[in-house]
Amino acid sequence: MKSDHRNLLLIEDSDEHAELTSFYISEHRPDINVIRVADGGAAMAYFESVRNRQQPIPWLCILDLQLPKYDGHEILAAIKTDVSLKVVPVVVFTTSAAAKDIRRALDNCANSIITKPMGADRYEYAIESILSYWELNQHHLAVP
Numbered sequence: 001m002k003s004d005h006r007n008l009l010l011i012e013d014s015d016e017h018a019e020l021t022s023f024y025i026s027e028h029r030p031d032i033n034v035i036r037v038a039d040g041g042a043a044m045a046y047f048e049s050v051r052n053r054q055q056p057i058p059w060l061c062i063l064d065l066q067l068p069k070y071d072g073h074e075i076l077a078a079i080k081t082d083v084s085l086k087v088v089p090v091v092v093f094t095t096s097a098a099a100k101d102i103r104r105a106l107d108n109c110a111n112s113i114i115t116k117p118m119g120a121d122r123y124e125y126a127i128e129s130i131l132s133y134w135e136l137n138q139h140h141l142a143v144p
Helices: 015-028 040-051 072-080 099-107 120-136
Strands: 004-011 033-037 058-063 090-094 112-115
Touching (some): 004 015, 004 040, 015 033, 015 120, 033 040, 058 072, 058 120, 072 090, 072 099, 090 120, 099 112, 112 120
Parallel strands (some): 004 033, 004 058, 090 112
C-alpha cells in the first residue's frame, strides 16, 4: 500500500501527552492525521498491519520510550531492522535525558531524539519543530 505522507503514528502511553500532541496538530495542522497507539503491543500490531498492507506506511512516527508491553527501544529496533519499515522516520520523544537511553536510541537508528519539555507552550513548540523539520525532509518520496 502506498504511503499516505500525512499519517503520523504517535506511540505514546501518556494520555496527557497524547492529548497535547493530538490537540495541537488538529488545531494547527489539520492536514495531518494522527493515529495513536498507547502501548508497545499495539505498536507492534500496527506495524504488522503495515507489513501486511492493511495500513499505509506512516509519514512519520513519534515514539515514547517508556511504554508497557514492549518499550520504545524494542519498537525502534523492530522498525529499523525491517526492510519494509526502516524508511519510516522515527522521532524519539521522551522524558528521559539519560545518556544510556540516548545512546541506545542512536544505536537503533532513531532519526531524532528530543526530550519532552515541561510546560504546554514549550511542548507545542517542540511538536511544531518536529513537524516543520519533517515536512522539509523529502523522505516520503523514497517510500514504496
